[in-house]
Amino acid sequence: MKRILTHFFWAAVAVLAAFCLGGIALHRGERINSTWLVAAAALTYLVGFRFYARFIAVRVMALDNRRATPAERLRNGHDFEPTNKWILFGHHFAAIAGPGPLVGPVLAAQFGYLPGALWIIVGAVLGGAAQDFIVLFASMRRDGKSLGQMAREEIGKVGGFTALLTVLLIMVIMLAVMALVVVNALKGSPWGTFTIAATMPIAIFMGLYLRYWRPGKVLECSVLGFLLVLASIIGGQAVAQSSTLAPWFTLSGETLALAVMVYGFFASALPVWLLLAPRDYLSTFVKLGVVLMLGVGVLLVRPELQLPAFTRFTDGSGPVFAGKIFPFCFITIACGAISGFHSLIASGTTPKMIAKEWHAWPIGYGSMLLESFVAIMALIAACVLQPGVYFAVNSPAGVFGGTPQAAVETIASWGFPVTVADMNALARDVGEANLFHRTGGAPSLALGMAQIFAQSRGGHAILAFWYHFAIMFEALFILTILDAGTRVGRFMLQDFAGHFHKPWGRTSWMPGVIAASAAIVCAWGYFLYQGVRDPLGGINSLWPMFGIANQLLAAVALCVSTTILIKMHGRRYLWITAVPLGWLVTVTFTAGFQKILSPYPRLGFLAHAAGLRRQLDAGQIAASKIGETHAQIFNDRLDAVVCSIFLVLVATVLADSIRVWTGLLRGTREAKTTETPFVASNLQEDAI
């Protein structure tokens, strides 16, 4: 009887999921409530988790709780430590949840809510979550080895080295684009800039507090830090209203870019406990709290989506970024559906802490579903804005010609009416001087979140507080990625340079620390600065490059996973990773080729450079702009080269993998397993 009821329950869930997905896919005309999106996502995740992930766990991985995990066998109280399933779930989710799933869906909303929503749901269930789960499983069965180590062992030295180089290059682009999001959010905003500037002395105070005054009291220190950050948000309003202080914190994009670079350098070179680690603790708690608040807010308010299912910009003429719905919707969503970076986490700390093999099911697959749900929330936050407001905020000045009047007229001609007065009133409500051309996704996400928070608590009167709270959350979160990423990049570079001159490899050797930190900061800082000065807003060129890079890293992870599946089962379950891999390769290579070779100047780097070159040759560029135009031409060509390098690197890993797969499937290569042998577990689940 219980079995029949269970079957009936899951059949009902599946039917409801299909009904909700059909509802959002087929609904046209009247506005749709966000509850449909939430229900469609949640129910589809449940079905995917219960059936698809369980199928992978039982048939493909043969998870076995009688088998001791590395956490049990190699337990050392540090890295290897059996940990409660749900605590590790939270730990893993906190590690994989970055700003990508928040910003990507906001930008992709220019196509309407439907394409992004469907890809976030389907991509996560069939691609992203399966990838994370399989990489976690593979690492867990190999004593917690990293993706690079597994690539070297499963594919070969070429694959391993290429994977490492890909990670370093991708990090440079990722740091640049994330920094650009922060700069665009703080540009001309004294309130936001003051709040974020205040987080730095707060972090240093926390560092000293933890180091000398109350050693080990991280939670207590983080609560203090959070209260101080809240005070800085309130203080930011006073700063913005002060005619003496406001000019000090009203900074241009260029100045902010330089400030972020200086910050990145110091965060990388200073002792980690002083600035980086306390910020990281604070950021983790704020991140989890705000994600939870957003989820609860959406469920309480159940806002209507103002953007249509599809906009006219599916044809590639979008103002936020150029490119057709295929492949650019999939590139832009990035981490909300599938993320290469997750494979680095799934082969990092987490596999060393799993107590029982079956825990990998909720931790590996379930965490990615939750991340995908966060992406759905971000999409909802963007889509609750009036479409006219969304496009006025997210479109660069270069699209309209500069004046607010020209902007609203163009946006109204697309069928999304908005007035200058509306935009000014909204800017006043949130305590900003101007909301036009605030590209990058962060301000529009903050606007959407502020509206949801204000409707659930506090009302219109505290809209400005919620807006700046959301901006603080995004910037704090992103700057933590930036400083930690710069430090990691510095270590990778020092490690590499150590092969040529031994002292470079020592991470405490000060000349090496300074030179490597400066080199990494200059690398991402260059792309950041070009993005800030780009008349098309920077996001138009940098975000797709980041999306391509991230999805290419996922392709590397899927190559490793496919090799492991072939070694385990031959061709039988090859499709589980080969289908998402084929899709990702198609999408990323199409996007990459279009970004390099498209004849449309807004899309293709080389076409844009050629257009500027023609204008220069024809004498159509003002004398004062000639130097800037030469720089733009150089940047376009550099972007094309970087994009080409990504494609070549991944083509190398793919070709090497295909060589290995062919050998394995034909039987000319031995399918030698690299799994650690079975050791019986003595760990009782109740004891964890």
Add this chain to the structure above:
Amino acid sequence: MKRLKRFGQFVLDLLRELSDENAYRRHLAAHGRAPSRAEWQRFSDERLRARYIRPRCC
């Protein structure tokens, strides 16, 4: 009420894990040492060094 208490305990445990406080306790237990400023600094330096050599997620 019991469930609420258990949930509260879970949230606290999660926060302690995320803040490395649990890891510090394990470190003290594994080495048989008492909490002190020097011990925290030793633990924290080692843990943070290991943490910030790994790429962060975007």
